[in-house]
Amino acid sequence: MSGDAIKRYIALIVLIAIAATGCGNDGGVAVGDTVSVHYTGTLDDGTEFESSRGREPLEFEVGSDQVITGFDEAVRGMTVGEIKTVRIPPEDAYGSVDSEKIFRVPIEEAPEDVAIGDEVLIDGSTFGRVTAIDVTSVTIDTNHRFAGLALTFEIELVSVAD
Secondary structure, eight states, X not given: OOHHHHHHHHHHHHHHHXXXXXXXXXXXXXXXOEEEXXXXXXXXXXXXXXXXXXXXXXXXXXXXXXXXXXXXXXHTTOOTTOEEEEEEOGGGTTOOOOGGGEEEEEGGGSOTTOOTTOEEEETTTEEEEEEEEOSSEEEEEOSOTTTTOOEEEEEEEEEEEO
């Protein structure tokens, strides 16, 4: 056998071994995989709102609704060590602002020291943010704080377990 024939024969054996073990045939992250990721989340104005850097990575099962849809979809197909940046529109994050989740309560029902930006508990189970105060009422928004906002994430895939 010539040197080239030997090289082709060895390459063929390696390919057969790879196919048999599944090694090297990684299509990346798939539904059902448990992944660990580091991430940094920012708003369109560049404000960082969350990061896993400096702590344990986030672990979740892909396709299990444990994270927002856009984040879940972003990790699919990634390979360990890969870093990507993705901008997730509101409909794939926390949805649009629902005007029915914004309401006014009489000022006398609010705590005396309530201020715009305060988080308040309503009916013992629902949290909302105070968005406005006037002489007669307090406006409370019970939408998620990121409703209506696009979110950008830099995601690094740390590990994958099937």
